[in-house]
Amino acid sequence: MTRGLLIVISGASGTGKGTVCKKLLADLPEVAYSISATTRTPRPGEVDGREYYFLSVEEFKTWIAEEKFLEYANVYGNFYGTPLNKIEERLNRGEDILLEIDVQGALNVKEKCPDGIYIFLLPPSLDELKRRIEGRGTENPESLARRLKNAVAEIKIGLQYDYVVVNDTIDNATAQIKTILAAERLKVARNTDKFDFEGGF
Ligand code: ADP
Numbered sequence: 001m002t003r004g005l006l007i008v009i010s011g012a013s014g015t016g017k018g019t020v021c022k023k024l025l026a027d028l029p030e031v032a033y034s035i036s037a038t039t040r041t042p043r044p045g046e047v048d049g050r051e052y053y054f055l056s057v058e059e060f061k062t063w064i065a066e067e068k069f070l071e072y073a074n075v076y077g078n079f080y081g082t083p084l085n086k087i088e089e090r091l092n093r094g095e096d097i098l099l100e101i102d103v104q105g106a107l108n109v110k111e112k113c114p115d116g117i118y119i120f121l122l123p124p125s126l127d128e129l130k131r132r133i134e135g136r137g138t139e140n141p142e143s144l145a146r147r148l149k150n151a152v153a154e155i156k157i158g159l160q161y162d163y164v165v166v167n168d169t170i171d172n173a174t175a176q177i178k179t180i181l182a183a184e185r186l187k188v189a190r191n192t193d194k195f196d197f198e199g200g201f
C-alpha cells in the first residue's frame with residue numbers, strides 16, 4: 001500500500017490559502033482536510049467542526065495536556081493546533097491529508113514528518129496582500145495591522161519550504177499545486193513496491 005501524501009500549505013494571512021485549499025479539495029476528492037482547533041472567535045459563516053473546532057482557551061489547554069495535537073502554535077494572539085486525529089494511521093492507509101497551518105506549526109511538522117510536502121503560497125505583491133485582507137472584511141484595524149506587520153517575516157520563513165506557488169489567480173495556483181502533487185506521487189521513494197520483479201519470467 002502506497003503511503004498517502006501529507007501536504008502542508010502555509011502563507012501570510014490574506015494570501016488566499018483558504019480559498020485555494022477549498023478549490024483543491026473540491027477538485028481532488030481523495031485529499032482529506034485536517035480541521036484545526038483554534039481559540040479565535042468564528043468569522044461569520046464559519047461552522048464549528050467544519051472550518052475549525054472552536055475551543056475556549058481552557059479547552060485548548062486541556063487538549064495540549066492530553067497530547068491531542070501533532071503541533072500547535074500561538075498565531076496573532078490565538079492558539080491554533082492540528083489534532084493528531086490518527087494522522088499517521090490514515091497516511092499509512094494511503095489517505096492524503098492536507099494541513100493549512102502557519103509557519104511555526106509547519107516547521108514543527110517538518111521535523112516530525114520529513115516526507116511531507118511543504119508548499120509556501122505567496123501573494124503577487126504586498127499591496128495585493130493588503131487589498132485581499134481588507135477585501136475579506138474580517139479583521140478589525142488592530143488585527144489587520146498585526147497580520148500585515150507579520151507578513152514580511154512569515155514570508156522569509158517560506159525559504160525553508162520545498163515548493164513555492166504565487167497565488168496570482170486561484171486557477172493558476174491550484175493547477176500548480178496539482179502539478180506538485182502529481183510529481184510527488186511519481187517519486188521512486190513513494191513507489192518502491194512497484195519495483196518487485198524478483199519473481200522473474
Ligand atoms: P488566507 O486563508 O490565506 O488568509 P483567504 O483564502 O481568506 O486567505 O483569502 C483572502 C481574500 O483574498 C479573500 O477575500 C479571497 O476571496 C481573496 N482571494 C484569494 N485568492 C485570490 C486570488 N487569487 N485573486 C484575488 N483574490 C483572492
Ligand code: 5GP
Pocket residue numbers: 010011012013017036037040071072073075080081082083100101102103104105106
Ligand atoms: P485564520 O485566523 O486567518 O483562519 O488563520 C490564521 C493563521 O493560523 C493562518 O496562518 C493559518 O494557516 C494558521 N493556522 C490555522 N490552523 C492552524 C493549525 O492547526 N496550526 C497552526 N500552527 N497554524 C494554524
